[in-house]
Amino acid sequence: MIGFSSFNKTPETTLAAQACIDKIRNLAQQYTAGFSSPLYTMIDIANRLERDPGTARHIWVIRSNNQSQIDSCHPRINAWPLRFSPAARASEKPLLYLTSSATSAELCALSNESAHRGILCNDIETLPSRWPKGAHPWVSIWLAANPQCLPFDPASGAEAHAIALAALQSLYVEGNDGFYYMALHDEPNDFIAPISQLSASQALKGMYKLNEIDTDAGQPRIRLLGAGLALQSVVSAAQILRDDWGVESELWSCPSYTRLARDADKAQRWNRMHPHMPRRSSHLLDCLSADDCPVVAVTGYAQHVADQIGAHIQSRFVALGADSTETPPGKSLDKRWIVVLALRALAEEGAIAQTRVEQAIGRYLLQ
Structure with missing residues (x-):
């Protein structure tokens, strides 16, 4: 069996995260003043980070769903190559994982694949399903019981934007363990007012x-x-x-x-x-x-x-x-x-x- 270690947190990890934070923060008005959905917000953030030469080299974006593909000759569809890459393991970068995973078994596999790190965004709620929110009933149990996971169910693009910023800060600047999870829907948030900075801070607390x-x-x-x-x-x-x-x-x-x-x-x-x-x-x-x-x-x-x-x-x-x-x-x-x-x-x-x-x-x- 081939052995491999987890990603190493280095000063370069912090610099990479800060570059992504600065880029996303500059987009704040687009998500807080408008009525974008959580799904649109996270896909747009992923696309902008990958297309910008200033941030493209600072983030790993995994796209295992069908809704978020961008024009790319070599799109990443899973995180396993990163686990086996000496260069990738030598210095961790922020990882944004866009997936459509309906079961806890799939999510468990993804979290293992990504070394229980990163921002895991699941758009399964947007697809036809026989289960509420598109997720098998065990998914919510797995999310609540997993101490490595901090799960969120954002109502708006503004909430998703705030959560993404907090995850980058916590995981890659402060170096905390675990991963963030977001359930994404594609309904616009015209039912609530724009979110303030104070409200965004409180939203992160729950x-x-x-x-x-x-x-x-x-x-x-x-x-x-x-x-x-x-x-x-x-x-x-x-x-x-x-x-x-x-x-x-x-x-x-x-x-x-x-x-x-x-x-x-x-x-x-x-x-x-x-x-x-x-x-x-x-x-x-x-x-x-x-x-x-x-x-x-x-x-x-x-x-x-x-x-x-x-x-x-x-x-x-x-x-x-x-x-x-x-x-x-x-x-x-x-x-x-x-x-x-x-x-x-x-x-x-x-x-x-x-x-x-x-x-x-x-x-x-x-x-």
């Missing part, structure tokens, strides 16, 4: 607020959390709740429920082991511990992905995923179910009458 509501208006309030393409359904549900039921919704985009849960778990463990020290908080608690307003967390994956944060939510919590209702493959979560579950949570808190939940179920024919 969640950021999309709107402000009047807490003194006396209307029932709910917090709605959404990730990836499911955020569109969440925003639509908020509009229905306001127009039809007089409920105000505090909206949050959650690019990574897994990162939120890991951060909260880490803080909880530290507090248990250091009972006499000042307690540590987490980004999740910093965002959601202000009051006891109910929280509904929505994901296009199975419900367990959003459920990861449930143990740390201090108010009433409801998780909703593709397996929570009869969501057809390739379809977004039904916004009507989000409305009904939000009303039910408010009814259980005594904020509205239970009859309103029954009215909503009958109105939307969700028997």
Whole structure:
């Protein structure tokens, strides 16, 4: 059996990453002010980095999918040649892997192939499939359970842009271990406002607020959390709740429920082991511990992905995923179910009458 080592991190690795960061950062306005999708954003970033003579020699781009090919005589379709190349192993460069992988077995093979390094972008959600988000149900389990993987489900091109920059900084400038994963969809992000620098920073921690509501208006309030393409359904549900039921919704985009849960778990463990020290908080608690307003967390994956944060939510919590209702493959979560579950949570808190939940179920024919 042929043996080989992992890629070596050198000063040249940092210089290569910084060249890519500078190039991508200059494109920020294109993604933050416009309405580009996560898929378009990452393909455009890959194409620009490869076509620019100033960055082409500083990055490895692997294209194992069919949507992102550019004109090239020698396109890289896997990372194994890099593993066997003495020159490549001598000094690591940033690795951007564009793939269409539907199973955890495929993703496990890709992560081994790339030495558990790089930015792995999966566009399987854009292709026909019998599974929600185009991914086998074990994929979300593998992503959440893999300590080497930091998974994200960006809702917009701006979020994908911010995540790509953070991954380059963390992996190749700071030299941290592991790899980043992004699930990419191709729907434009015209359902949320352009992202600010502060929001981008908070998005990398797992969640950021999309709107402000009047807490003194006396209307029932709910917090709605959404990730990836499911955020569109969440925003639509908020509009229905306001127009039809007089409920105000505090909206949050959650690019990574897994990162939120890991951060909260880490803080909880530290507090248990250091009972006499000042307690540590987490980004999740910093965002959601202000009051006891109910929280509904929505994901296009199975419900367990959003459920990861449930143990740390201090108010009433409801998780909703593709397996929570009869969501057809390739379809977004039904916004009507989000409305009904939000009303039910408010009814259980005594904020509205239970009859309103029954009215909503009958109105939307969700028997």
